[in-house]
Amino acid sequence: MHEAQFYTKLENNKVLxxxxxxxxKLETGQTGVCKVRTNVNGKLLTSVYNKVAVLGTDPIEKKxxxxxxxxxxILSIGxxxxxxxxxxxxxxxxSQCYANEFAGxxxxxxxxxxxxxxxxxxxxxxxxxxxxxxTFYEFMLDNAKLAHLNGxxxxxxxxxxxxxxxxxxxxxxxxAFNIDLKAxxxxxxxxxxxxxxxxxxxxxxxxAKGNAHLExxxxxxxxxxxxxxxxxxxxxxxxSELGEQTPLHLSRYFPQHKMNQPPTSINKLEILYDIAKQxxxxxxxxxxxxxxxxxxxxxxxxxxLIIRDKYKIETNGVDESGSCINCQTNNNxxx
Numbered sequence: 480m481h482e483a484q485f486y487t488k489l490e491n492n493k494v495l496x497x498x499x500x501x502x503x504k505l506e507t508g509q510t511g512v513c514k515v516r517t518n519v520n521g522k523l524l525t526s527v528y529n530k531v532a533v534l535g536t537d538p539i540e541k542k543x544x545x546x547x548x549x550x551x552x553i554l555s556i557g558x559x560x561x562x563x564x565x566x567x568x569x570x571x572x573x574s575q576c577y578a579n580e581f582a583g584x585x586x587x588x589x590x591x592x593x594x595x596x597x598x599x600x601x602x603x604x605x606x607x608x609x610x611x612x613x614t615f616y617e618f619m620l621d622n623a624k625l626a627h628l629n630g631x632x633x634x635x636x637x638x639x640x641x642x643x644x645x646x647x648x649x650x651x652x653x654x655a656f657n658i659d660l661k662a663x664x665x666x667x668x669x670x671x672x673x674x675x676x677x678x679x680x681x682x683x684x685x686x687a688k689g690n691a692h693l694e695x696x697x698x699x700x701x702x703x704x705x706x707x708x709x710x711x712x713x714x715x716x717x718x719s720e721l722g723e724q725t726p727l728h729l730s731r732y733f734p735q736h737k738m739n740q741p742p743t744s745i746n747k748l749e750i751l752y753d754i755a756k757q758x759x760x761x762x763x764x765x766x767x768x769x770x771x772x773x774x775x776x777x778x779x780x781x782x783x784l785i786i787r788d789k790y791k792i793e794t795n796g797v798d799e800s801g802s803c804i805n806c807q808t809n810n811n812x813x814x
Contacts, residue, residue, distance in 0.1 A: 481528030483516050484617055485645050492521035498616060499562045499640050500678040513614040514560040515578040526578035527615040530586050533557040533573065536599055537606070538790045542636050543728045543765055545775065546812045547655045547692050548603045549785050550792035553634060554596040557609025558618075562640050563672040565661070567700060567738035574610040575736075589622045593629050604632030604654070613641045616649070623652035639682035640674055646685055655692040655813075657728075658683055662697075662704035663713035671703065680716075687721040692813055694726040696765070699743045699751060701732070711754050718758040724778070724811040727759050731766035761811065779808035 485497040489504070496503045496511050503511035505518040515527045537555045539548055559581045561574035568574055573581070596605050605626050607619045612635050623633040632654040639658040660683070662668060665676045686693050695717065699705050717725055729751055731743045748764055752772055755762040764772040768789070775785040777796070782805040784796035794814070798804050801812035 480517075480519070480524040480526055481617060483523040483525045484620075485642070486523040488521055492518070494518045494521065494523045496523055497642055498645050499613060499642055500675065501562060502642075510577065510579075511562075512564075513562045513611070514576065515558070515614050525615070525617055527558040527560065528618045529588055530558070530584040531556045531592075532559050532581060532583055532585075533609045534585065534587070534592075534595075536602065538792075539603065539606075539634070540787065540790060540792065542606060542608060542634060542657050543696060543730075543763070544634060544655060544657055544694055545728070545763055545773075545785070545787070546694065546726050546761065546810075547634070548632070548813055549775075549787075549794055551603045552599060552601045553603055553606045553632075554592070554599050555606040555608050556592060556622075557607075557612075558615045559610055560614040561611040561638070562614060563611070563638050563674045565672045566736060567671065567698070567732065567740075568736045569698075570609055571736040589618070589625045592622055593625050593631065596626065596631055597629060604634065606634040606636060608634075608636035611640075612637055613645075616645060620649060620652065623649070627652055638672075638674075639679040641678075641682055643681065643685065646682060650686070650689050650691060653691050655694070656686050657694045657696055658686070659696050659698070660713070660717075663709050663716070664704075667704055680720075684720055687725070692811075693721065694728065695721075696728040696730055698730045698732050699748060700738070701740050701743055701747070703740070705743070705747055705751065707750065707754060710751050711758075714755045714758045723758065724760045726761040726763065726811070727755055728763050728765045729755065731764070733766070775810065775812070777803040777806060777808055778810055779803065780806040782806070784810060784812070 487495040510517045559576045668676045760778040773787040786793040
């Protein structure tokens with residue numbers, strides 16, 4: 480086990496974890512909401528340092544990340560645990576598991592992960608993904624620092640449920656984020672994730688003010704977060720607070736974990752896509768076969784910049800700077 484960051488020692492060997500908005504106050508022997516941080520005799524320790532539950536190479540588009548080095552690969556690592564409890568979780572077998580109950584860990588150092596990333600073909604860096612990376616904050620931060628020293632990029636795929644101070648400390652070492660904005664009502668967050676909406680919005684605004692690239696994913700669940708008026712409020716907020724060139728991924732839901740709602744209809748996804756396109760320049764559909772709505776077009780001249788046919792990617796419409804080859808417009812693409 481490894482000592483955690485961002486906690487305060489209290490009387491009687493209690494500790495107050497300050498990593499995320501739960502602010503867990505733990506007595507000796509207690510583990511936080513995240514399932515991986517435990518008070519051991521007045522010291523907060525993390526059970527997911529120098530180990531991984533999942534390690535593999537993915538197309539960057541799988542994160543999903545469409546405007547950050549399209550067509551490249553990225554070494555991806557994950558642990559167990561999460562600080563939200565989504566009823567529809569797509570990775571519940573690892574995210575809703577306690578570290579001390581998981582038997583599939585592989586011990587590995589930051590040095591070995593970085594070396595693996597350096598020798599992986601067509602690879603741009605390391606993605607912290609699969610479960611919630613905030614839960615393995617210390618290991619992620621040390622990996623990210625070492626990755627930067629070796630010329631690699633760092634990508635975080637997260638629910639955004641983190642306090643401001645640890646986020647600010649992490650930001651200089653992360654090149655891109657995909658944040659899962661699960662809905663735009665606090666009622667949804669409380670009932671379906673056990674968390675709250677405002678901390679996620681604060682995280683998004685903090686990232687947008689920094690230098691990291693930002694994309695957003697919204698999983699559309701029938702009758703829960705697909706109300707067109709609420710959805711329109713969300714995309715208006717994204718446009719005004721984060722910027723109209725912020726890529727938004729509308730992902731089709733399929734039944735998982737505790738949720739047995741039927742899959743999202745393609746028609747509903749297309750309706751929401753059209754609403755989003757009124758306010759945002761780059762909107763994509765996910766978990767569907769739709770080349771038109773997963774490809775990238777120039778916001779100025781309409782030139783087809785990036786063709787996406789599942790994970791077959793062609794970037795013939797952009798130059799080396801990521802601008803349109805036809806009109807030289809910047810389309811918020813990193814190559």
